[in-house]
Amino acid sequence: MTDIVTALAETIGEKSVVTDHDIVSSYLTDWTGRFRGEAFCVVRPVNSKQVRDTVDLAKRFDVPLVAQGGNTGLVGGATPVKKAIILSTKLLSGIELDHDLQLAKVGAGVTLSALNAEAQKAGLKLGVDLASRDSATVGGMVATNAGGIHVIRYGGMRRQVLGIEAVLGNGRLISRMEGLEKDNSGFDWPSILCGSEGTLGVITQLTLKLVSVPRHRAVALVALHTLSAALAVMTEARRRLGGLSAMEFMTSNGIELVSNLDGAPWPFNNIPSISLLVEAAGEDDQMEKLAYFLDSLEDVVDAVMAGDSAADGLWYWRESHTLAISRKGVARKLDVSIPIRAIPAFVDDLTHLLENDYQQVKPILFGHLGDGNIHVNLLDVAEGDTGIEHRIYKMVSTYGGSISAEHGIGRAKVNELALTRSQDDIESMKSVKSALDPASVLNPGVLFV
Numbered sequence: 001m002t003d004i005v006t007a008l009a010e011t012i013g014e015k016s017v018v019t020d021h022d023i024v025s026s027y028l029t030d031w032t033g034r035f036r037g038e039a040f041c042v043v044r045p046v047n048s049k050q051v052r053d054t055v056d057l058a059k060r061f062d063v064p065l066v067a068q069g070g071n072t073g074l075v076g077g078a079t080p081v082k083k084a085i086i087l088s089t090k091l092l093s094g095i096e097l098d099h100d101l102q103l104a105k106v107g108a109g110v111t112l113s114a115l116n117a118e119a120q121k122a123g124l125k126l127g128v129d130l131a132s133r134d135s136a137t138v139g140g141m142v143a144t145n146a147g148g149i150h151v152i153r154y155g156g157m158r159r160q161v162l163g164i165e166a167v168l169g170n171g172r173l174i175s176r177m178e179g180l181e182k183d184n185s186g187f188d189w190p191s192i193l194c195g196s197e198g199t200l201g202v203i204t205q206l207t208l209k210l211v212s213v214p215r216h217r218a219v220a221l222v223a224l225h226t227l228s229a230a231l232a233v234m235t236e237a238r239r240r241l242g243g244l245s246a247m248e249f250m251t252s253n254g255i256e257l258v259s260n261l262d263g264a265p266w267p268f269n270n271i272p273s274i275s276l277l278v279e280a281a282g283e284d285d286q287m288e289k290l291a292y293f294l295d296s297l298e299d300v301v302d303a304v305m306a307g308d309s310a311a312d313g314l315w316y317w318r319e320s321h322t323l324a325i326s327r328k329g330v331a332r333k334l335d336v337s338i339p340i341r342a343i344p345a346f347v348d349d350l351t352h353l354l355e356n357d358y359q360q361v362k363p364i365l366f367g368h369l370g371d372g373n374i375h376v377n378l379l380d381v382a383e384g385d386t387g388i389e390h391r392i393y394k395m396v397s398t399y400g401g402s403i404s405a406e407h408g409i410g411r412a413k414v415n416e417l418a419l420t421r422s423q424d425d426i427e428s429m430k431s432v433k434s435a436l437d438p439a440s441v442l443n444p445g446v447l448f449v
């Protein structure tokens with residue numbers, strides 16, 4: 001009997017099916033190093049027809065199929081739970097810009113940096129930006145509904161998608177690539193597939209909205225004593241800082257780790273409890289506006305500013321967090337959101353929990369303060385300890401927060417979904433899954449148990 005690998009090679013061509021052990025194994029571990037999987041082969045389709053053929057064969061042979069873009073996801077969603085075919089989207093390429101309408105038709109495997117490099121020639125960019133931009137693909141970003149550093153200004157990935165093409169788990173190809181601002185003819189596929197983490201369909205192409213690159217920007221790194229002071233800065237910035245485009249917070253543990261990378265000298269004499277990164281962007285010079293805004297604040301301990309290209313030097317402190325943490329070990333990564341007013345109380349409760357019951361654990365908290373999104377990274381958790389995350393997620397649910405602000409559920413949080421979703425809600429999501437992927441070949445074990 002023909003096996004799945006032979007059938008794939010016969011149908012979509014040997015060139016598109018990779019079985020070399022070394023190459024295949026480079027797809028089998030997630031970015032954090034926490035999750036590993038097994039695969040029969042890696043398939044690298046170059047068009048939607050090959051994707052469709054791959055999905056059909058996965059169904060026929062009853063083999064799981066896992067879509068993988070840049071493999072930068074932080075919840076293990078692109079790493080197979082059971083032995084699978086990995087469908088790498090990297091060759092689903094192509095960027096077609098409409099400068100006047102500020103739209104891009106893009107292959108799902110295009111990285112964010114590649115899209116922006118092309119868009120920038122016309123003074124445009126995607127409104128969503130993340131530190132993983134050089135590897136993260138637009139297909140993966142839609143599949144995870146990525147957030148990033150400019151949600152406060154442009155919203156998350158869902159708000160950037162005007163059109164989508166995808167092969168659903170039932171083998172059907174849906175294509176709505178026209179990029180219509182208004183189109184209420186039935187269910188909205190971009191919304192349904194956004195955040196579906198490869199469980200409903202393989203996204204092959206997208207029509208994305210672009211935004212103008214602001215001519216000027218200014219960034220301030222602000223030293224503060226408390227999170228409450230940071231929230232006060234945020235409230236004021238939302239009210240009075242017209243060009244506000246990012247509001248990120250960091251804590252002393254994280255700044256210490258980034259300092260150890262020796263990439264740049266820390267600009268203050270001491271490392272404060274809370275550092276806030278505030279960015280303003282617009283058509284006119286932003287430095288004066290930002291300086292005037294900072295001068296008017298009461299609780300600022302210290303601040304430095306940089307404008308335009310020099311601003312990247314200050315972003316370094318925020319963007320190097322994930323790398324600096326990974327250099328220290330395999331962290332437990334919790335990406336939660338908390339109603340904004342409750343953030344200081346939540347962080348106090350979390351600190352007490354760790355001080356009382358997990359003294360050896362080193363927490364590194366940072367995130368997108370403007371969206372109530374805290375990345376809780378825990379280093380030195382005892383191997384096999386599964387209770388710590390559950391206790392924190394329970395705490396998140398009592399605050400009315402979310403156990404996944406922007407990274408998704410993946411494999412990492414699959415057993416925690418019921419903490420913040422009712423049984424009716426989960427069963428209804430499962431009904432959508434079985435309608436679109438009746439044989440459950442797409443990413444089994446991700447999102448749902």
Ligand SMILES: Cc1cc2nc3c(=O)[nH]c(=O)nc-3n(C[C@H](O)[C@H](O)[C@H](O)COP(=O)(O)OP(=O)(O)OC[C@H]3O[C@@H](n4cnc5c(N)ncnc54)[C@H](O)[C@@H]3O)c2cc1C
Pocket residue numbers: 031066067068069070071072073074076077078089108129130131132135136137138139140141142143144145146147148149197198199201202203204322323406407410443446
């Ligand atoms: C340094 C660093 C910083 C990060 N910062 C942020 C941040 O600020 N905000 C944020 O939201 N995330 C962030 N991330 C997480 C990650 O970059 C995002 O989740 C990103 O959207 C994943 O894109 P990817 O192409 O790497 O997807 P992958 O990791 O390959 O896949 C992620 C999920 O999407 C599915 N998938 C991938 N491609 C497709 C497709 N074409 N069709 C259907 N399903 C697909 C996979 O099956 C998997 O479930 C960061 C990661 C790193 C390493």
